[in-house]
Amino acid sequence: MSQNIDSQHKPRFDFGKYKGIIISVALFLLLDASVLLFNFYVSFEIADDAVGVNLAGRQRMLSQRMAKTLFVLDASRDDPAGFKTAFDELQLSKGLFDETLNGFINGGVVRGAGKEVVTLEPVTNRLGKDSLQNTLLLWQPYKSAVEQLTTDVQNNLPYESSLVAAVTMARTHNLAMLSSMNDLTVSLEQVAASKATRLRIIQTVGISLAIINFLFIMFHFVRQLRDSDKVIEKARRETTEILETVNEGLFLIDKDLILGEQHSARLVDVLGPQEFAGKSFQALLENIVSEKDAETARGFIELLFDPKVKEKLIGDLNPLSLVEVNIAQSNGGFLTKHLQFSFARAYQKDDDGAQKISHVLVTVLDITEQVKLERALNExxxxxxxxxxxxxxxxxxxxxxxxxxxxxxxxxxxxxxxxxxxxxxxxxxxxxxxxxxxxxxxxxxxxxxxxxxxxxxxxxxxxxxxxxxxxxxxxxxxxxxxxxxxxxxxxxxxxxxxxxxxxxxxxxxxxxxxxPRPVNNKQVTGSRRSDGWERLEDFVQNIAMRNGKMVKLVASGLSEIDLDSEYQKKLKDICIQLLRNAVVHGIETPRDRELSEKPIVGRIDLRLAKVSETEMELTVMDDGQGLDYDAIRSKALSSGKWPEDEIESWTNKHLLGLIFHDGFSTAAEVNKDAGRGVGMEAVMNHVLAQRGKISVSSRSGRHCRFVITLPIVHTNSSEEIAA
Missing domain, CATH: 1.20.120.160 (HPT domain)
Known part of the structure; x- marks a missing residue:
């Protein structure tokens, strides 16, 4: 019977009472989130439009640059150095203009103003498409004339007539192309402006709705506060009872940092049995926190008693917001706890009715279980x-x-x-x-x-x-x-x-x-079976991306020879090490390749071929910078393993052999892909273990090729390795 009575009088959460506030707050958060998400979405679109506007502006500049360069070429026929400089600039400007024009028409990846790679979406608005179509009609004969000039100059053919033709095209088409590019820029700016206008409208509507919702929330809060005033007097009479039943340790300290006469019963459980009334706050802390933290806490409390200092401004300075303490036990041991001290000013009216700071209310919480829970949650x-x-x-x-x-x-x-x-x-x-x-x-x-x-x-x-x-x-x-x-x-x-x-x-x-496995456009060329060889493409692209390079892998013959499974694994290990070496040490960055007049995408050829009934040949070749013998020699000198005069006398062939030494690497720093000096040594060990042969050839700035000859060890079964 008593259980039923207790159950009937147990306070319950009145959802209906707070339903309006909860719904209002939820709507407020929903509005804010919706406006924020829309802001992000439109901002990204505007950022993409800004790239397009910048590149459209660059098109105008490139058009002017090509016309100017052609005039300089015409005037520099007797100046070989000036002619070459203008000719190189003409080629670069023509390439950028054509690439960006195609990007605007068909979409795709182009080079940005800072040589970075950017993605353009096709222009879809009518004015922009018309201007691009006009530009294309003007550009095609212009481009043909420039390309004819380029062909004549590069092949050392008479170029006077082609130069005249190109200059004529510049005079007749440049202004029209500029006008079309101006129209393109205006159309792109109009698209961006319309998106910005739409963003402002959505923001205005969202903010207006949020303000209305906020006023509705305030109305509910004010009404509840008015109702709360009615129970303040009753709550004051219950303060003593609450002090006995509250779960936090509560006490007051005065300006001299002396504890008051009253404290909550929970304080004894938190800090252990002792006499609190009239005790110095410094003495209370000296056995549970460090002397430095106790001194910092004293300075913090003194700031709380300074009416010129705002309490909110110094809240984050609390040195005792979370402390680990050891409480002495009656059995001579110590109990480790995590406590949280918080401080709040207590005010009292003086004779003139003004509020003054009389005490600081200290709240002590035992958050040991919370800390343990947080640690458990982190784990x-x-x-x-x-x-x-x-x-x-x-x-x-x-x-x-x-x-x-x-x-x-x-x-x-x-x-x-x-x-x-x-x-x-x-x-x-x-x-x-x-x-x-x-x-x-x-x-x-x-x-x-x-x-x-x-x-x-x-x-x-x-x-x-x-x-x-x-x-x-x-x-x-x-x-x-x-x-x-x-x-x-x-x-x-x-x-x-x-x-x-x-x-x-x-x-x-x-x-x-x-x-059936999905078609993978990145599959290795020549892989006829799903035996794991195709993963090398993703491997190469992964390393290339980590090292800021662009690489194309062209492979053949990898699945043409039936090999023992264990032997095939060793062959894959060799390929992995050589491919990693080619990407990290061989292929240059896109910028370096461009400066060397190479395609920005490097190429690695991987080929496995049967040279006889008992032997096969693995070739790994990259079109990178080749072996850097100076770097190898410098690394050998810094290693201290060989005398300096001996190293200076070594030939390139001798230096080449160092790349297979244990722990030898020319990488500037150690990372996931290089710097250990283990990969090439592992390749050599694999080759020697199989009684194979390895040869290396390199041409500075052009290529590096590894050719490995190994015996063929056929598989013992006809089953292929599952991929």
Whole structure:
């Protein structure tokens, strides 16, 4: 019966009472969010329009520049240096003008004003399309005349007539083209202006609705405050009772930082049993916080008693907003808690009726459980992020390749474990462990990178950091490998989670294997089977993007030879290392390639060919800068491994051999893709292990080619490797 009575008198949340406020606040937030999202959307569109306006303006400048350059060419026939400078400028201006004009008409990627790559959408408004059509009609004969001039000059043919024709076209077409480009600029500006006007209208409407909604909220609050005034007197009489039942530690301190006579009962539970009344606040803090924090808190409270200082302005200066304290226990031990002190001014009317600061109200909260919960939530969030990253990586990886990767990973971990367990009787043997493990982890990282499994790649890179420290340590011992063992165990545990998750996603794997794989425009040329070779394209593009380069991979013959599965994996490892080397060290940045008069997109050719019944030839060639022998020589000098006079006498052939040395790299800094000096050494080890041959040829500024001859080891079964 008593339970029913208690249940009937238990206070309940009256949703109807606050329904209007809740709905108003929700509408207010919805309006703000809607206006904000629309602002973002239109702002991005206006930003894109601004790019178009800028490029349209550049078109006018390029038109003027071409006409001016043609006049300079006409006047510089007897000045070879001036003629060449004007001719180069004419080619550059013509190319930019034609590229940007096509971008406006058909859309696409063009070079911006600062040499950056920007994307243009096709112009769709009528005025803009008409102006572009007029410009195209004028540009086509103009362009033909310039190209004819270019052909004559480059082929050392008589160019006087073609120059006259080009100058004539400039005189007759330049002003008309300028007018059309002006019309294009005006049309683009009109589109941007209309979007800005629409944005202002939406903002005005949204703000107006938000103000009306805010006034409605204020009306509800004022009405509730009026009702609250009726219970203030009753609440004041209940202050003493509340002080006994409140869950926070409450007390007052005066200007001398002395605690008042009253405090909440909860204060004893928070700070432990002691005499609080009349105690100095400094004495209260001295056993639970540092002396520096106690002194800072004293200065903070003195500011609270200064009426010239606004309380809100110094709220963030509270040094005791979160402190970890150790409370002495009766059994001689200590109880660790997390406390939160907050301070608020207490006012009292003086004889003249003016408000003055009489005390500071101190609230002490035991937030130990909250801190523990936050830490647990942070750990849970990190775990969830790790799981999400895992799932994201798995979803874009083909199940067959993922299964193969997991199996290869466990094999790698077993080999690393065996290396760690092998007894090492000499200091050199202990150091050799780091080198051997380095090779295994580097190959593992390459395979993870080729599958775009970022977590595994990052984990392997961190292990390489640890191994690099071990390799460079002077007094290396077996105990120094304990940290690496912990990293390896963590990686094994994560791999087991991935394996478990892939088993749960078995249905997805079945569907994926039975369904036709989507067409991938980035597939490696020549791959006829889904045996994992096609992942090299994504691998190359990944590294190129990280290093700010543009690369095209052209491959052939990769799936034409049946190989043993383990042997095929080693061949893929070689390809991964050579492709990474070509992207990082060979291919130049788009800007450097442009300055060298090369296409901004570098090219890497990867070819596997059968040269006899027992031998095959792997060729990796890039059209980059070639081997930098000066950099290799400089790196050899800085390593201190060889005498300086000996290095100076080395030929390029001798220097070339250094790239296969353990720990040798010309990279300026260590990152995920370079700087370890392990990749090329791993290639050499693979080749030597198979009794193969490797040759390198390089031409400065033009290319670098690796040719590897290996024996053919046929597969033992007719089953192809699932991709």
């Amino acid at each position: 849970s969030r990190k775990h969830n992020e790790s799981q999400l990253e895992m799932i994201t990586g798995l979803l874009h990886t083909h199940p067959g390749l993922l299964k193969e990767f997991i199996a290869n990973s466990f094999n790698c971990f077993n080999r690393v474990n065996n290396i760690l367990r092998q007894p090492a009787k000499t200091s050199q043997a202990v150091r050799d462990k780091a080198t051997s493990i380095f090779r295994e982890i580097h190959n593992f990282k390459g395979e993870a990178a080729s599958l775009k499994l970022d977590f595994f790649e990052t984990a392997a890179h961190k292990m390489e950091d640890t191994l690099a420290l071990l390799r460079d340590k002077r007094d290396l011992s077996g105990n120094d490998y304990l940290g690496l063992t912990v990293q390896l165990e963590s990686l094994i545990s994560y791999t087991q989670q991935v394996e478990h998750l892939t088993e749960k996603l078995g249905q997805f794997a079945v569907v994926s294997s039975n369904s």
